[in-house]
Amino acid sequence: MILGPVAQIVAFSLCALIAIAGALGMATTMSMFRSGIFLMASFIGVAGLFILLSADLLGLLQVMMYIGGMLVMILFMVLFSHDPGGAMMAGMQLPIIEKFFSLGLLPREQKQDEHDQNEQSGHGGNGHQPMEQNGQDDHAGHADHGDQDAEQNGHDEHAGQNGHGGHEDHEHMDMSMTTPIKKPAAVLAVLVGVILVGLLLLRPAWPIVAATPNPNSAEMVGHLLMGKYMLAFEGAGLLILIGIFGAVFLARAGHFPDERGREARVAVDAQPTAPEAPALQPVADADPPDAAELVGVTEIQTRRNLEKDGRGEQ
Amino acid sequence: MIVNAYAIVGLICLVIVGLALLAAALWHPGLRPLQVPAAWNNYRFGYAVYALIFLAFDMEMIFMYPWAVVFASIGFEAFADMFVFIAILSAGIAYAWGMGGLEWE
């Protein structure tokens, strides 16, 4: 059975759409985790294009490599980032593309909870609901956050003893995800894209061959690897070895122990036996007893306080 | 044609996603309340070095599979090639192990 032309066009459009929308989402979403997932989707779309081009071995290689690779990369991103889920950033006023790819990130009950808390602590004012920031002028935004933090620390019970002056300058390193040259970069990228596409459209036809490739691609690749490209094969082995050397040498444990404030139970090494289960209950460790009622921005606030805690002890 | 063999793969993708959308649209049971704190900011994982070695090591498989297919028809030469390749990779694991990389942090 030959795949009908309609099916081919549909498949191509879907794959191309996933590839491009994924890459665009990667560059614009506010959630670090999502941006990794979008990149993975983009790679899977390209893998679909590879399969449409009869390179199925490479398409599947692409999927395997980047599911594993991106999941690992996301772990590191989450480790490095101050707002990995994007719940804090998504409340801001964003340009349209960023807004679209960050839909559904805002905690659902944030508003109501905040209201409750404000009532409790006798403060009016709508604190920190959708932060006004337009991605470009970070500093105005940061001043704002500073204020809110001060206010928060004031009426956050468990922040009482450590809420003193901890928020002077690490506040302004973690807010925006983009550099100040975002606008010129966007213009440059669009320019490059337009020029490349224009050149492609103007270019006269390439010498296209009608032949179809051998369906047994694994065998062809295997013979080439064992024959003509044997050196490349061993060289790739050496490259992987060097990569392992470098990664282990740079990242081995114990030299720079992580600060204590970041201790969380995520992926702790615990025996999965029943008697120890109570120690792993959700609110048993890092969070104060009333943590179950804190959600959204307040939760982030709690974390920040913990961070300051850690800094204070160093 | 290779593409035709993958038609069923694409079709299954579409059908599963369609079924899920259908289920999401039609199946509306009552809500079970779930009051738990957000957890995105509690981050730390103890297997950073494992993960990094995995990134590099994962590539070994794409070289090994085409080799495995043609191995029997080439014979000793292919065996020698793979022996060198495996020796190189083993050196990587041995180094990581020796440097204490294969430990839980």
Add this chain to the structure above:
Amino acid sequence: MGVVLQMPVVLAALLGGALLTLLLERTLLQRTQTEPGPAAAVDYRHAVDPPNADRWLYPAGPVLALLGVALATVVIPFGPNLIGEDLGIGVFYFIVVVDFVVLGIALGGWGANTPDAVEACYRIVAQLVAYVIPLGLALVGAIMMAESLSTVAIVEAQTGLWYIVLQPIGFVLYLITGLMQAYRAPFLEPFAASIQQGVLHTSGGWQAMAWRLALSGVLFVVAAMGAVLFLGGWQGPLLPGPVWMLLKTYGLMALMLWLGTRVRLRSTAQMLALSWKVLIPVGLVNVLIVGMLILLGVGTA
């Protein structure tokens, strides 16, 4: 329009296989009284709406997991001509698409944004880091002897002698990594009772149904692929092919589950250490041993 007919057959095979798997697993669990892990009961009757969820990723999780299992079923041959599609690179395809289950659990866990579910997300990625490479090495032996990546060709190459006889090390390696890949007994950390079965607790309604199918299905496809690679697939005397295939699949599954309940549950750290310090070196040695066997003229046509 062969594809349109094949597709429901593949889905039906997955459905039937997953239901039988669930039955077998429930029976075994009742007898041994161990932690249920991925086979734990789920809540079909209530939907769950986690307050802080990422509302794109959270529902995408179960769909992706189910998708991975359904795609993996395509290349499993249940009889001489009873296969979704004999892709030329079936085995490689299989280990690639089963990764989608891991991806789905990671997305569902992160998306739900509860401490337990996020913990499950971290643990499942650790599971991926642990199982992918030893699993790949366990499969290489069978591919070398069959000289093909196609599942049908691998079954046909075992006409005289099953690969379990020629590659016992590979088979044991597959048993262990198969348990890791299916998140069953000694390696059920992502679904441990201490984190309330991870993603299962934070989902309900149609999502719970999708998780149930995907998690039973993954054990089914892993056992079926084991039967194809090491136990000769549909081949056997007297009985017709599909019956043999099912017998071998469920026999292998029962063996795996039973072995899993015999040993103490492993933590994520122990699993990673086991994988990188024992299984991967053994797998590399196994590749060399099988290579030498082939050079000596054993196992190839």
Add this chain to the structure above:
Amino acid sequence: MIIPLTAYLIVGAVLFAIGIYAVLAQRSAVMILMGIEVLLNAIGLNLIAFWRFVRPDDYSAQIFTILIVTIGAVEMAVGLAIMLLLYRNRQTVQVDAYEELHG
């Protein structure tokens, strides 16, 4: 071959442009790494498209693409290790925090 070669190349070009944007505009070093992956991927797509349409009999293009993916993986591993080191020292991986790394 219903889909012309140019269609694939255009997808590659658009991916390349997005990759350039990500590399230039993102502050987090990990995001820059991801932008580089997009660039490499666009190159791979072009290679495979030309292989399929111009020289379908020569599988060298597939080998090159495998090598590109290998380089991407190793780059990812080493890059993340460097970032882990920097992060342990300085608590941030945002590139504008590392002014003193300029020569």
